[in-house]
Amino acid sequence: MPTKKDLRITYLEKRLNLPATAAATANAAILQHCMDLDYSSMRYVHLFLPIDAKKEVDTRPLAQWLREAHPQVNLVLSSTDMQTSQMLHYLWDAHTVLTTHRYGMTEPAGGTLVAPSSIDLVFVPLLAFDLRGHRAGYGKGMYDRFLQQCRPDVLTVGLSQFDPVPAIDDAGPWDVRLKMAITPQAIYDFKS
Structure with a gap:
């Protein structure tokens, strides 16, 4: 099995x-x-903006659709401290200034902080995932730390252009499993 x-x-x-x-x-x-x-019932939905150079799933159309179809939803973006691997979460509204740093990540330059415990849904970037909801990202553990700060009932949805692998061999107890994953072909539900 792959690591x-x-x-x-x-x-x-x-x-x-x-x-x-x-x-x-x-x-x-x-x-x-x-x-x-x-x-x-969602009030706060956390998105990531794609690193275009790494061809991540483009969430910008999703953000636009959510704003139009669900005006009760507040969108949230993170800024990342690459030295500490910590994330701060900001309301993404018309006043938010976005910057792109040297790692190609587009993030808010500041604004209104949102506590992880307020977030109802987190769309999670990933490289791969397995049939149990384990995921492989870039290896810094930032999303695991972030998701551990969220409520137990937060909906975590990974977005991937590719189908799951059967199992990730070295998934550990510190890894926060996804509750769902979405690919072009299917929605996978790991909640049960």
Whole structure:
């Protein structure tokens, strides 16, 4: 079975080699599945903005759709301290100033802080995931630390252009499992 390190290498390469038309088709299908989720009781939804150079799932159309279809939802973005691997979470509204730092991450330059315990749904970037909801990211553990600060009932939804692997061999007890994952082909539910 693959380790997270193996999956990082394999799936980053797969993503980088995905033709632009295939990536656009995958992103559109993922957005359609995201639109099927129930947002009626959601007040705070955490998004990530894609690192375009790494061809992450493009969440910008999802943000636009959420603003139009669910005006009760407040969008939240994080800024990351790469030295400490800590994240701060900010309301993303019309006044938010976004900056792109040297790692290619577009993040808020500041604004109104939002406590992780207020967040109802977190869309999680990932490179790969397995059939139990374990995921492989870039290996810094930032999202694991962030998700541990959220309420136990927070809905965590990973977004991936690729289907799951059967199992990630070295998933540990410190890894926070996803409750759902969305690919172009399907919505996976790990809550049960």
